[in-house]
Amino acid sequence: MKTKAVRMYGTDDLRLEEFELPQIAENEILVKIMSDSICMSTYKLVKQGKKHKRAPQNIDTNPVIVGHECSGLIVEVGKKWQEQFRPGQKFSLQPALNYMGKLDSPGYSYEFCGGACTYCIMPNEVMELGCLLDYTGDSFFEASLGEPMSCIIGGFHANYxxxxxxxxxxxxxxxxxxxxxxxxxxxxxxxxxxxxxxxxxxxxxxxxxxxxxxxxxxxxxxxxxxxxxxxxxxxxxxxxxxxxxxxxxxxxxxxxxxxxxxxxxxxxxxxxxxxxxxxxxxxxxxxxxxxxxxxxxxxxxxxxxxxxxxxxxGTTGGNTDDLIEANKLSAEGAIEAAVMVTHVGGIDSIVEATKNLPSIPGGKKLAYTQFDMPLTAIEDFEKLGSTDPLFKKLNDSCKAHKGLWNGEAEKILFDHFEIDPKEL
Structure with missing residues (x-):
């Protein structure tokens, strides 16, 4: 299967490319990424390149897919995991694997696993460690924001x-x-x-x-x-x-x-x-x-x-229990992860947004990876909506939700770009 992905080849060297994924092994899972929010940690990764503690030393010849705040659908399940996972299942990802003393992590270390792509392959260790999590909420973006929310939750629990x-x-x-x-x-x-x-x-x-x-x-x-x-x-x-x-x-x-x-x-x-x-x-x-x-x-x-x-x-990251809590609270509406989001774009916006993240005002930059769309500030929807019917709809939806990105707005985008969120 072909995928389109943002890959890192070295310091400040990000490229949006299309390439062929290998056939999954019996202990792997193929997933379709629907949303990926851009983390400052990815910016630090790109600025450090091979010097980053999670980056492999052969990225110039075997680039890694970046992005780790992602969500989507399971497409194909290897034999080992068929009793636990199923095609069509929504998921969120805990990228902090802490696997056998290794620092390898999705979005930092894997050639075929990361969030800034259309499709990727979850390696065996992700499932072994319980880091591929079922998500029952309606919208994909809240599952993407589960990872940063889990970091926040971890901080509250770790204080003493x-x-x-x-x-x-x-x-x-x-x-x-x-x-x-x-x-x-x-x-x-x-x-x-x-x-x-x-x-x-x-x-x-x-x-x-x-x-x-x-x-x-x-x-x-x-x-x-x-x-x-x-x-x-x-x-x-x-x-x-x-x-x-x-x-x-x-x-x-x-x-x-x-x-x-x-x-x-x-x-x-x-x-x-x-x-x-x-x-x-x-x-x-x-x-x-x-x-x-x-x-x-x-x-x-x-x-x-x-x-x-x-x-x-000091705390950095959250554990799997924190992510489970974040997903549960988001699905119940007990927390509003949308307060983080100020910009929305497509997969084509990820390279420049990541490389320039500190200089872009506002909060979280949310990318939908199944279509192209310029990175756009929610506060600009109203002006753009005066001439563009899509942004008129998005502006009306956000205004009805305290100016926040929301599940209805996500569905408006999917409808506009003719994306069926259930299609594998």
Whole structure:
């Protein structure tokens, strides 16, 4: 079977190509990719090429398919997996395999497996490790966003708190505590707000910082303070760039107590140091943002670490249980992964979007891989819709859903490009 895929040959060398896939082995599964959202980790992969810890050293002759935030349909099942999987089944993918000490991962390491393509082959280890997951939701894009949501969920579960009575750690963010999400009006931060509002360890307060009024305005539009109040949670968006003394002003919100859980969503030294200063007694700071500089450092207060039990950790990625939870919550409508998405395009948009990801404003860039379409900002749908009936329909649909991408809009795209989402 022929596939069209975005392949990496080296540093900054991405190519959209059509080529023949081999026949699957009895322990492999052929899948049809419907959607793939573009991750900053893929940008880092492309910038590092062979230097990336997950990239094979022979990519110049055996290029890898990039993309790992993908979803689609199972097309053909090898004999080994026929009792567990079936053609036509919707799936989502957990790319963090952690397989026998290897760093190999779909979207980074495989010649025939990645999300930025029309069809690909899932290798045996993906199924062996339970990383090819059944998805029961209506829309494909929510399954694609399950992977980044699983990273967020992993961070909430991995935070911990201690006590002076014993050495037991209470896992998860603190019940009835204060959460601070720093740099939180980007795509991942908004995902964290959406998840935090329904997390079983219900907080009393979530404070979200940013330095852009424009990003804060969009955040308020998609996740309002009122919607949080209805759940019994105080939600505040603040622009720290307009505060004379951000540490004092943020501390005042808590009555001087500080924040039980701090998540740092931007790899900025000053932000990490500010987060450390804002920790409450037994507060936990999660450095969530992944820096590209291997020597990235920031100063922390070890006096507080000793005397007030503050602690610092970092999480990267989520595990399979986190992805299962993300898929379940999305299918139930308990979380809105769509708050991450600001741009939509086709498979032909992936190369340039990936190579220029940090310079493209907004949040997640969502690609549908079965057709060509320029990468387009949702906020531009209205203007484009004045002359293009497709964008008129897409704009009307998004406006009816708080300005968010949604399942109805996905179906409008499929209808327009004559894509049957059930066709294998």
């Amino acid at each position: 708190h201690t006590n002076k009575r014993n050495y037991d750690h209470a896992m998860g963010t603190k019940v009835d505590g204060s959460i601070l999400i720093m740099g939180g009006c980007g795509p991942m931060g908004l995902g964290a707000v959406s998840y935090g509002l329904q997390f079983e360890n219900k907080p009393k307060r979530i404070v979200v910082t940013d330095i852009s009024d424009e990003r804060i305005a969009r955040a308020r539009e998609v996740i309002s303070e009122e919607s949080a109040r209805e759940r019994g949670i105080e939600l505040l968006y603040v622009n720290t760039d307009k505060m004379a003394d951000p540490v004092s002003d943020l501390m005042a919100i808590t009555g001087g107590q500080g924040y039980d859980d701090v998540f740092v969503y931007v790899p900025v030294k000053e932000v990490a140091e500010m987060g450390d200063k804002l920790l409450a007694f037994d507060g936990c700071m999660n450095f969530f943002a992944g820096p590209s500089d291997s020597q990235f450092k920031a100063e922390i207060n070890l006096y507080n670490c000793h005397y007030t039990s503050t602690h610092i950790m």
